[in-house]
Amino acid sequence: MADQGTRVALVLGTSAGGVGRHVAMLAGGLVRGGHRVVVAGPPSTERAFGFAALGARFVPVPISDRPRPLDDLRAVLALRALRGAHAVHAHGLRAGALAAIALAGTGTGLVVTLHNAATAGGAIGAVYGLLERIVARGADRVLVVSPDLGERMARLGAGRVEAAVVPAPPLPPSGRDPEDVRRELGTGDRVIFLTVARLAQQKGLETLLDVAKALRGPGGDAGPVPGPAPTGPVRGGVTGEPVPEAVFLVAGEGPLRGELQGRIDRENLPVRLLGNRADVGDLLGVARALVVPSRWEGQPLTVQEALRAGTAVVATAVGGIPAMVGEAGLLVPYGDIAAMRDAVARVLADDGLAEELAGAAARRGRELPGEPEALEAVLTVYSGLS
Structure with missing residues (x-):
């Protein structure tokens, strides 16, 4: 040295x-x-x-x-x-x-x-x-x-x-109760999917909106998944049952905020732009999965934070993400909206799969x-x- x-x-x-x-x-x-x-x-x-x-x-x-x-x-x-x-x-x-x-x-x-x-x-x-x-x-x-x-x-x-x-630097624990975090966010009993990203072209957030639209029911909230049933085991219920309602939270700011918010409003999507947040650790604690739809990533700090928090990851298989995530998440090709939709739908509908991925994430996080x-x-x- x-x-x-x-x-x-x-x-x-x-x-x-x-x-x-x-x-x-x-x-x-x-x-x-x-x-x-x-x-x-x-x-x-x-x-x-x-x-x-x-x-x-x-x-x-x-x-x-x-x-x-x-x-x-x-x-x-x-x-x-x-x-x-x-x-x-x-x-x-x-x-x-x-x-x-x-x-x-x-x-x-x-x-x-x-x-x-x-x-x-x-x-x-x-x-x-x-x-x-x-x-x-x-x-x-x-x-x-x-x-x-x-x-x-x-x-x-x-x-x-x-x-x-x-x-990634360690996220400081806040000591807040997850139910308090949920109340502050106003998400009710909906399943939370979290994205932490700059609102910029590289992050592929148009794919996230496409997924949210696909999982949205006729009334504007998440409902039955349209199209083919999610692949893989469905441990949380019987295939064909309506999946739980979901809400997609996006923490971050950037030049695409106006464009993204405009589409969210026009299409009544179950997506909320939270702006920059200092409580990412709290958000990960109430999220079923971190969703990363990026065009490219290196060693994203947010993915490391999710793994260390024991939060499942659904992400595009780009850059350094596959080597980082290993078996602790579901990875799909960038640009394959159907594959991303199906991966999110599996985690949404299958409690057992979500728990399995969360455990794998915590183990992987300890290895980072x-x-x-x-x-x-x-x-x-x-x-x-x-």
Whole structure:
């Protein structure tokens, strides 16, 4: 491992969620381990995550979420000051590419963790492709959150590609009674399916609305499932019986809120947009399953949180989700609305299946790596840098 007292620089771009929390976890752990840590990123990330309060030195660098030539030039110039660090560890494609340009030829070891896939097309997709090539050829180590990302970076010429360890921080227990949570939500005795996601294109929330529509009865609430009966055993009753009423809760905010709410209202869907919530642990405690309809995910923190809470998972089999979930959930191909509908319907109608998946989720959650494993993993990577 890297010697204590060595300087490690962590670099990130604009973040309000998982990437920032991961960098904060690494910064705090490295400082506690006796390492001198510098965090470089937009001032908004310091306000959101408080790196300086964790003992790191924060350096403002204008790394935005999209190309801005003047800011990118300023970022490259600022990142050159990190040469001489034992390791520079950049998080995200843009931060990684700018760090690779800044440190080219300096001999400073560069590690880049890719937390997301570049899914855009057109001109933006071409820019992302260029950034991927810069990272593949400029980083000493590339850490990836899913096997498909690793295969892509290897094809682009990355010399050393390894799996990243990105654990979710523990959810603090609130002590609230589940019945109190249900009363506050106003869900009555309906079965709750929870989605925790930014209201954005990547999250596939139009599929969630399609599923809610398919499970909605003629009166607007969830009722008998239309179309073919759910496949698999139905331990909770006799096949053909009306399934319980369901409500789909979505915790999160984002640019698609207006569009999603408009469709919910027009079609009278049993879906409620809750906005950002600080009580995700409480919501998981009353949900029968976490539903993840995403186009792509790496190592989603919400899936880890659900597994640790012993909440079943119904998700698309994309990115890093299959390896993370294992047998603790029902996985379906992205875009297969019928398969997602049937998976949700099985969990809704079958109490025994829901209990079986919940038990498997709790067991899988206990197996997931935590902060000590993540710190050990990055220190091992840093120690291998020349």
